[in-house]
Amino acid sequence: MEELVLRVHNKLVEKPEQWVSHKRSKNYIARITGFDLQYGFQREFLQRYRVGRKTYFHSDDFIVGEIYEIKCIYYSARGREHVELEGFFLCEEKTDSTIKLRRLTDEEAHEILETKSPLSLEKVKTTREIKRLENKKKILEKEVKALREAKQKLQNEIQQLQKELNSETAKQLRQELESAILQIAKFLLQYGSQKKGLRRFEKNDIKILEVDGKIKYVHVDDYGYVISQYKEPSISTLWQAFLTLKDVVSKVNEELLQIKEVVLRERGKNDKT
16 A cells, blocks of 8 residues: 545544454554654654544644554454554645555665754664664573572472481382292293293393302493492382383283284184194
């Protein structure tokens, strides 16, 4: 739209056809008088007049040679912006029946305002960018502060947990987990290989070694040697190892059931023959 014509009746100016009557709409006409360090432009919003159910403006607020910013937009329920009319317009002609506004590009509007405003566009852009960076810095400082507080809280929780892990309850829990792991390891060793007093079970990153009837170590994936003569594993390591071994036992039992079904099926065929 290169030209916008607004109709006038007894000095009451009709709003643009693109005006959006919606509860999530944003409509206004404002005279741009110059640049502003905070908002980018100095705006004088034109007063609206209600006559019945219709909205009007007053023709005295439209001055030939002045720049006006017009916005007629609305937002969807998801916040998406729908623009019906938006831009800068120069008031070129004004009569008792019409007001003619010519659309300006942003560059044209800036050039005209440069001659009227004591502030330059470059200074406005620089100042607004500095303020944007300052606001961003404040936000980052808040985030850093929140992270530091969260870190301190986590460190306090870890210290408290370490105290609890040194208690008698923790020792008892460790013993119960080690006992459960040993029981599972013995079960899995029954299906491992045996040679010269050694019995092994290796499957799915699990390694179990028994020497002369005594389990030497149980190694589970990334959880280290959970049963070892070299170091004492943490409770979390024991717990993860226990869960992993328990899952493997379930799979072994499923395989055994499948083998059993095959054997029973073969026996049934032989019985018939």
